[in-house]
Amino acid sequence: MKGEAYYSVRMRASENGPHEEGGKHISGGERLAPFIGVKDAVSDLLEKALSHSRGKPDFMQIRFDLVNEPIKFVQPLRIETNETKSAEEGQALARELISRAGVPKNAVDKAFQGIAEYSDVRGAVLFDIHSGRRIDGRKQKGVRVSRLDWPEADFQMWAALCGMPPNPRLKEALAIASKVCEHPAVVAELCWSDDPDYITGYVAAKKLGYQRITRMKEHGDESGCRIFFVDGLTDIKSCIDGLEKQPVFIRSGGKT
Numbered sequence: 001m002k003g004e005a006y007y008s009v010r011m012r013a014s015e016n017g018p019h020e021e022g023g024k025h026i027s028g029g030e031r032l033a034p035f036i037g038v039k040d041a042v043s044d045l046l047e048k049a050l051s052h053s054r055g056k057p058d059f060m061q062i063r064f065d066l067v068n069e070p071i072k073f074v075q076p077l078r079i080e081t082n083e084t085k086s087a088e089e090g091q092a093l094a095r096e097l098i099s100r101a102g103v104p105k106n107a108v109d110k111a112f113q114g115i116a117e118y119s120d121v122r123g124a125v126l127f128d129i130h131s132g133r134r135i136d137g138r139k140q141k142g143v144r145v146s147r148l149d150w151p152e153a154d155f156q157m158w159a160a161l162c163g164m165p166p167n168p169r170l171k172e173a174l175a176i177a178s179k180v181c182e183h184p185a186v187v188a189e190l191c192w193s194d195d196p197d198y199i200t201g202y203v204a205a206k207k208l209g210y211q212r213i214t215r216m217k218e219h220g221d222e223s224g225c226r227i228f229f230v231d232g233l234t235d236i237k238s239c240i241d242g243l244e245k246q247p248v249f250i251r252s253g254g255k256t
């Protein structure tokens with residue numbers, strides 16, 4: 001791959017106008033592709049947004065940018081699945097896992113109190129584990145982890161080795177979690193989908209790996225969540241910069 005140019009391809013789609021004019025977020029996505037792969041990346045992202053369970057978009061933006069920085073390779077986090085029977089049980093387990101990753105209990109409580117408010121954010125919320133406050137300052141936009149991808153052949157090999165279904169949603173979520181948890185300022189991530197038909201979520205951390213939780217919300221619920229628990233005493237501007245701009249390929253290399 002050395003010497004080959006890569007492009008960051010990004011998509012966002014909304015209903016009732018663009019996001020910045022109050023439109024409802026429908027779908028977003030990011031890919032990293034060589035020039036020859038840009039067409040497929042654009043077409044995958046277009047397809048993702050046009051057939052979405054959150055609604056029919058009337059605004060979409062797809063752009064691509066040449067990436068000049070060298071691409072970093074990151075191993076996928078180790079994966080484990082926790083079966084939970086109800087949203088309540090799932091959320092209780094999530095809280096416990098986040099504490100275990102090193103987030104003080106009162107910060108976990110404060111983050112969960114803010115979840116309803118954060119569910120309108122179309123990226124992720126950065127939450128400081130010391131002050132128990134949101135610190136990204138990005139309002140409805142949040143922080144969007146971009147410039148990442150997991151080449152399909154390596155993902156398929158990884159999925160077969162782990163006995164996991166090779167579905168694009170898992171691929172995307174594990175890629176984001178692996179990039180995010182690799183950053184030294186990030187202590188843990190909490191996520192579940194804003195898609196009404198998908199109730200599995202996860203807690204991820206360097207220490208814990210990617211802990212799937214099979215039931216985190218009720219079917220039909222359109223509120224999602226993505227919180228990065230960070231050490232606010234470090235340089236947060238550079239953390240946001242890294243999450244948005246450091247190009248990353250996930251690569252298992254045939255290991256789990």
Ligand code: WAQ
Nearest residue numbers: 121122123124143144145170173193194200201224226
């Ligand atoms: N960067 C930051 N935040 C993002 C990104 C990103 N690249 N992509 C999505 N989000 C935020 C945004 O606020 C979404 O509304 C929210 O996360 C949920 O996104 O079976 O599908 O893509 O192991 O709906 C997890 C479990 C699925 C997968 C999560 O999230 C599994 C999912 P969605």
Ligand code: MG
Nearest residue numbers: 027193194195
């Ligand atoms: Mg979604």
